[in-house]
Amino acid sequence: MKKGNKYGTHRVIEPEGVLTQAAQKIDNNFSELYSNEILCDVISLNIDSASFAQLREEANDDEEKIKAKIFEIVNERGKMQNPVTGSGGMFIGKISSIGEDLKDIDLKPGDKIASLVSLSLTPLKIKSIDKIHIDIDRVDITGQAILFESGLYAKLPDDMSEALALAALDVAGAPAQTAKMVKPGDSVLVLGAGGKSGMMCCYEAYKRVGPTGREVGMCRKDSHKEMLLSNKFCHAVIQSDATKPIELLDKALKANDGKEYDISISCVNMPSTEMACILPVRNGGIVYFFSMATSFTKAALGAEGAGKDVSMIVGNGYTKDHAAITLELLRESEALKKIFNEKYV
Numbered sequence: 001m002k003k004g005n006k007y008g009t010h011r012v013i014e015p016e017g018v019l020t021q022a023a024q025k026i027d028n029n030f031s032e033l034y035s036n037e038i039l040c041d042v043i044s045l046n047i048d049s050a051s052f053a054q055l056r057e058e059a060n061d062d063e064e065k066i067k068a069k070i071f072e073i074v075n076e077r078g079k080m081q082n083p084v085t086g087s088g089g090m091f092i093g094k095i096s097s098i099g100e101d102l103k104d105i106d107l108k109p110g111d112k113i114a115s116l117v118s119l120s121l122t123p124l125k126i127k128s129i130d131k132i133h134i135d136i137d138r139v140d141i142t143g144q145a146i147l148f149e150s151g152l153y154a155k156l157p158d159d160m161s162e163a164l165a166l167a168a169l170d171v172a173g174a175p176a177q178t179a180k181m182v183k184p185g186d187s188v189l190v191l192g193a194g195g196k197s198g199m200m201c202c203y204e205a206y207k208r209v210g211p212t213g214r215e216v217g218m219c220r221k222d223s224h225k226e227m228l229l230s231n232k233f234c235h236a237v238i239q240s241d242a243t244k245p246i247e248l249l250d251k252a253l254k255a256n257d258g259k260e261y262d263i264s265i266s267c268v269n270m271p272s273t274e275m276a277c278i279l280p281v282r283n284g285g286i287v288y289f290f291s292m293a294t295s296f297t298k299a300a301l302g303a304e305g306a307g308k309d310v311s312m313i314v315g316n317g318y319t320k321d322h323a324a325i326t327l328e329l330l331r332e333s334e335a336l337k338k339i340f341n342e343k344y345v
Contacts, residue, residue, distance in 0.1 A: 001034060001101075003034060003101060004149075005148075006036065007019055007020070007149075008148040008150070011027040011028075011123055013025040013026055013027055020079070020121040020148075025078055026077065026078040026079055028074075028079070028146075030123070035099040036099050036148070036149040037148060038098050038146065039097045039144060039145075040091070040094065040096055041094045041095075042092075042144060042145050043092050043162070044092050044093075044163075044166060045080060045141060046089045046137060046138050046167070047080070047119075047139060049137055049195065049196075049269040049292070050293040051082035051084075051087045051088065052089075053269050056134065067129045067132060070129060071126060074125070078123055079121065079122055079123060079124050080120070080124055081121075086120065086292075088118040088121070088122070089119045090115045090118065090166075091119065092114045092115075092156065093113065093115075094110060094113075095108065095109050095110060096109060096144065114156060115145070115151065116151075116152035116153055116154055116169065116317070117147070117151050117152050117317075118317065122145050122146065122147070123146040124146075125143050125145075126141050127142045127143050128141065128142045128143075130142060137170075138166070152318060154169060154323035160331075161341075161345060163344070165327065167345060168330055168340065170196065171196050171290075171326070173290065173317040174197040174265070174267060174290045175200040176322035177288060177313075178200075178201045178208070178265060182204070182205045182213075182263060184212060186205075186208070187215075187216075187259065187261045187262050188205040188209060188215045188216070188263045189256075189261045189264040190202045190217045190234075190265045191264065192242070192268035192291070193234065195269070196340075198217070198265075198268075199233060199339065200329060200336070202215060202233040203233045203333060205265070206232065206234060214235050214236075215234055216256060217234040217236075217237045218238050218239075219237060219238075219239060222239070227339065233335075236255045236256075238251040238255050239251075240252075240276075242270065242273035242276040243270065243273055245273075245276040245278075249279045252280040259282075261281050262281070262285050264277045264281050264286075264287050264288070265290060266287070266288065266289045266290060266291045267290050269291060269292075270291075270293055274289070274294060274299040274302050275302045275306070277289065278302060278303050279306060281308065281310050282310075283308065283309040286310065286311050287299075287303075287311070287312045287313070288315065289312065289314060289315050290315030291315065294314075294315075300312070
C-alpha cells in the first residue's frame with residue numbers, strides 16, 4: 001500500500017497544490033486504498049442546509065432533478081460540493097476497510113460512524129440514490145467514501161437511532177461552540193431559531209445564560225415561535241425576516257428591553273443576512289456565523305460601515321468534543337429529542 005498525505009492532497013486532481021476542499025476535482029477511484037485511508041460504505045448523506053435549499057430551489061422541488069444534480073456534482077468533482085454555495089454536508093456509513101497505517105485506531109470493519117468532516121472535501125462515489133428526504137436535507141444512497149488520516153468521525157451511539165444521531169451530528173459545531181461562548185448573565189440572539197442548529201443553540205444558550213441572562217430567538221413561522229416558547233428554549237421569540245436588518249434590529253432590541261446583545265448566533269440558511277446578525281450586537285460583543293450562506297465580504301464591510309467593533313467568528317463545524325456535547329443535549333432534553341424525532345427522522 002502506498003501512503004498518502006495526511007490531509008488527502010494525494011487525491012487532488014485539479015488544481016495542483018490545494019487541499020481537497022478547495023479542489024475543483026478529486027480522485028474518487030477506490031480500487032486502490034492508501035495505507036492511511038479509511039474506506040466507508042455510505043448509507044446516507046446529510047446535505048448542508050444552505051446547499052440543499054439551493055438544490056431544491058434550482059430543481060423547483062422536483063426530486064428527480066435533485067437526484068440528477070447530485071449525480072452531476074459528484075461525477076464532475078469526485079465529492080459532494082455544491083458549486084453555488086461551496087458547502088457539502090456529512091455522511092453516515094459502515095467501515096469497509098482500514099489502511100494498514102491506521103490499525104491502532106478505535107475502529108474495525110462493520111462499525112457504524114458519522115463523518116464529522118465536510119462532504120466538500122470527502123472523496124465520494126455514488127452507485128445509486130435510493131431516496132430523497134426532501135424536508136430534512138437527507139439523501140439515502142448506495143456508495144462509498146474515504147476518510148483521510150486527519151478525518152474526524154463519531155461512532156454512532158447505541159441509545160438512539162442512526163437517523164436521530166445523524167440529524168444532531170450534522171450541526172454539532174453550533175451548540176458546542178455556543179456552550180463555550182455563552183456565560184451566565186449574557187444576552188444572546190439566535191437567528192434561524194426554528195431550524196436544527198438554531199433550536200439546539202437556543203436550548204444551550206438558554207441553559208448557559210442562567211437566571212440573570214436573556215436568550216431571544218428569531219424565526220419566521222408561527223409554529224416555530226410556539227415550539228420555542230412552549231418548550232422553554234427561549235425567553236422571548238421575535239418573528240422577522242433576516243434579510244431586512246433594520247426591521248429585525250427594532251424587534252430584537254424591543255425583546256431585550258432596548259439593549260444591544262452580547263452575542264448573536266446566525267443559523268439562517270439564506271444569503272444576505274449578515275447585517276441582521278451584526279446590528280443588534282454591542283461594541284465588544286460576538287457575532288457567530290454558523291450559516292454556510294454567510295459572505296465574509298458582506299460581514300466585514302458591513303460591520304465597518306455600521307461602525308460595529310464586534311468579534312466575528314466563522315462557524316467552524318469542529319470544536320473539541322462537539323459530537324459528545326451535542327448528543328448529550330438529546331439525552332438531557334426529552335423535548336429536544338421528541339422534536340428531532342418528529343421533524344428530522
